[in-house]
Amino acid sequence: MILIQTFQKFFYQFLMLYRPFENRLNILLGEHGLYRAQWTVLYYLANFGPSTPVELANYQSVEKPTMTRTIHRLKELEYLETIPTKDKREKKMQLTALGKKVYEDVRVSIDEFEQDILEGISEEEQLKAIQIMKAIQQNILK
């Protein structure tokens, strides 16, 4: 008789939630010509202000070349622009006016989607879950 342990179930459920979430997210973003990786960059810049590729890459746990590519696509779309800094190696990025507008537009659809699938989960529960996920993330990164 095999007993599935709680911690095993936890991560299995985590993976099982990720796939359908990303699927629906990509369909939604696709309507605006965007993908998940691009969206997370827009989100970061909109909420945390101008950043360099290295900051973005570290924050999102991807390698620099991955971030370079994502940023170049967003630049082609003219959603991002570089702002000069003292350090000439750095390329600090910020949203253009167009980028901000697109972010706000997409935000409306995503809000609707996210609120919809959080149906039945109280704000208190959401906050608790955020706290747990943050703690795990920190355990992984430390």
Place this chain on the structure above:
Amino acid sequence: MILIQTFQKFFYQFLMLYRPFENRLNILLGEHGLYRAQWTVLYYLANFGPSTPVELANYQSVEKPTMTRTIHRLKELEYLETIPTKDKREKKMQLTALGKKVYEDVRVSIDEFEQDILEGISEEEQLKAIQIMKAIQQNILK
């Protein structure tokens, strides 16, 4: 003044946890010559018993061709075998003895990893989080 709403934070944190988790998982699995997609199939068969590719694909929210490929790789490794059924279209899969052994071996490493990164999260909190993730998954799939 912009206020980030709780539901936005929830999914942002969800995505932020996924990347480093998958990174570490893939490194761990890599030591055993496996990848995430393969691992989730082994997990399913070990815990839920023999299944068809369609069952696996539906359960994991991927398309049939994606599952075909993952299964073929696991078959090349001789971790899976087909068991005959009445319906000759079906290819019901189960773990071979080798597959079971590999699953158990990898399970030990993964257990250690998962318990490690759940440090500080009580079982009660884990159960609550599982329940929340399941509810969201069902909201997405319905």
Place this chain on the structure above:
DNA sequence: TGAATTAGTTACCGAAGCTAACTATTTTTC
């Protein structure tokens, strides 16, 4: 029994990870 459905496959494409190796700056060290 003929039509529709279902299981599985093949071929092909794309997003988004990765490493290795490079250039151009900046910082550190002696």
Place this chain on the structure above:
DNA sequence: GAAAAATAGTTAGCTTCGGTAACTAATTCA
């Protein structure tokens, strides 16, 4: 202050793992 080390970013090339379209073989339905 010059040489060495470190850091930011890029390019090239690879892999995993998603997807769709189109197909065959078997089963179910009308």
